[in-house]
Amino acid sequence: MRDKGHSWRYLAEWLRQFNIEISYVHLNRLYAQESERLSRLTRSELEAEGMPSDYIDGIMKEFREKSDPTKRLPAIDAEDIALEGEEEQSR
Secondary structure, eight states: OTTTTOOHHHHHHHHHTTTOOOOHHHHHHHHHHHHHHHHTSOHHHHHHTTOOHHHHHHHHHHHHHHHOGGGSOOSOOHHHHHHHHHHHHHO
16 A cells, blocks of 8 residues: 555554554554565565565565665765766856
């Protein structure tokens, strides 16, 4: 549901209909802890946990992307911006 854009607050409210009382902060922390735990597991360990192959492929791809530092930098490097400014001034 997070992939569909729902907030942690919405998810905590949604869980109440199933008599699960949890704060959105605690829900977020649980998710982060579980994500960290899963990131340490190998493919065979994930299969032993009973996860389907297509789900494991998605998890592995996500972990690779998160570990790639170039994928985590959404902005232009500040040095590049400064160099562009110098080039425009020199023209």
